[in-house]
Amino acid sequence: MDELALRGRQVLITGATNGIGLAAAEGLAAQGANVAIVGRSASRTKAAEALIRASAAPGAEVSTHLADLASQAAVRKLAADILARYGKLDVLVNNAGAMHTTRQVSADGIELTWAVNHLAPFLLTKLLLDRLKASAPSRVITTASDAHLGATIPFDDLNAERSYRGFGRYKETKLANILFTSELARRLEGSNVTAHSFHPGLVASGFNRNNGLLMDMAMLLLRPISRNVQKGAETLVWLATSPDVASTTGRYYVDMQSRLPSPQAQDMASARRLWEISEAQCAGVLSRNEGGS
Numbered sequence: 001m002d003e004l005a006l007r008g009r010q011v012l013i014t015g016a017t018n019g020i021g022l023a024a025a026e027g028l029a030a031q032g033a034n035v036a037i038v039g040r041s042a043s044r045t046k047a048a049e050a051l052i053r054a055s056a057a058p059g060a061e062v063s064t065h066l067a068d069l070a071s072q073a074a075v076r077k078l079a080a081d082i083l084a085r086y087g088k089l090d091v092l093v094n095n096a097g098a099m100h101t102t103r104q105v106s107a108d109g110i111e112l113t114w115a116v117n118h119l120a121p122f123l124l125t126k127l128l129l130d131r132l133k134a135s136a137p138s139r140v141i142t143t144a145s146d147a148h149l150g151a152t153i154p155f156d157d158l159n160a161e162r163s164y165r166g167f168g169r170y171k172e173t174k175l176a177n178i179l180f181t182s183e184l185a186r187r188l189e190g191s192n193v194t195a196h197s198f199h200p201g202l203v204a205s206g207f208n209r210n211n212g213l214l215m216d217m218a219m220l221l222l223r224p225i226s227r228n229v230q231k232g233a234e235t236l237v238w239l240a241t242s243p244d245v246a247s248t249t250g251r252y253y254v255d256m257q258s259r260l261p262s263p264q265a266q267d268m269a270s271a272r273r274l275w276e277i278s279e280a281q282c283a284g285v286l287s288r289n290e291g292g293s
């Protein structure tokens with residue numbers, strides 16, 4: 001998939017109302033891709049749509065979908081809308097993500113950071129998989145983070161009921177993004193649908209601006225050593241477009257280079273276990289100690 005071949009290709013990006021996702025959507029539309037964005041706020045989604053249209057190449061289509069990815073019902077409706085609207089899907093970008101310093105629970109009874117950062121990409125990808133296969137060669141890209149370093153998946157407290165630390169939980173979800181990508185790649189072997197995850201760097205975006213004044217100030221202090229959103233989106237755009245990654249799958253990237261993630265992120269037994277538990281969490285059949293209630 002080179003720059004020219006991107007014309008007419010259908011890309012779907014979550015979390016494209018701000019930050020890395022918005023910059024990537026602008027970059028991909030500028031290269032001629034048809035870009036569909038997912039946002040949870042009608043006004044922010046409309047504003048992002050206008051920005052993406054302004055940078056889009058002539059003929060590139062820009063479309064929008066509304067879904068709060070914390071809700072599994074909303075993810076299911078989103079997937080149904082996408083299947084009804086687009087005959088093919090060339091690139092799915094699971095980018096939406098957030099950190100929450102206080103424990104919150106989604107309408108499905110799932111701890112919120114886990115619901116948005118891990119279960120939403122898991123469920124959305126599964127629901128769109130047949131369309132991705134029918135559109136092959138196609139790609140699934142998930143925005144992970146070096147924040148996964150040092151984390152383990154708490155299989156005995158997956159809903160963070162016994163212990164909750166905002167950044168610790170965030171780290172677990174970013175580890176889950178990498179394990180999900182490896183297991184997805186394994187399951188997709190031979191399908192010509194590839195799966196990639198990446199770390200965008202420390203990016204001056206809206207990240208962690210939802211956690212009160214202290215966190216706001218911390219993010220402002222980090223600005224001088226943070227990248228701008230365009231630089232943060234660079235590896236994402238490259239993964240969506242470059243022929244260099246057309247035949248590799250299951251890898252983790254930093255600055256357009258394949259990089260080994262932590263030992264925990266390379267543990268394929270954990271990846272399989274996480275996949276199976278995530279399926280259960282999405283089916284609403286949670287057991288008390290493996291997935292919470």
Ligand SMILES: NC(=O)c1ccc[n+]([C@@H]2O[C@H](COP(=O)([O-])OP(=O)(O)OC[C@H]3O[C@@H](n4cnc5c(N)ncnc54)[C@H](OP(=O)(O)O)[C@@H]3O)[C@@H](O)[C@H]2O)c1
Pocket residue numbers: 014015016017018019020021038039040041044067068069070095096097098116143144145146199200201202203204205206207208
């Ligand atoms: N910034 C960094 O330094 C950094 C580093 C490593 C990885 N990352 C990852 O990069 C990704 C993008 O983050 P960002 O830095 O660009 O932050 P951002 O500016 O806050 O953008 C996050 C995006 O996710 C959306 N989102 C959050 N919760 C959602 C929900 N429940 N339903 C639907 N959309 C939701 C936001 O929508 P709203 O506009 O409605 O809030 C926004 O579009 C995340 O996965 C994050 O973990 C960021």
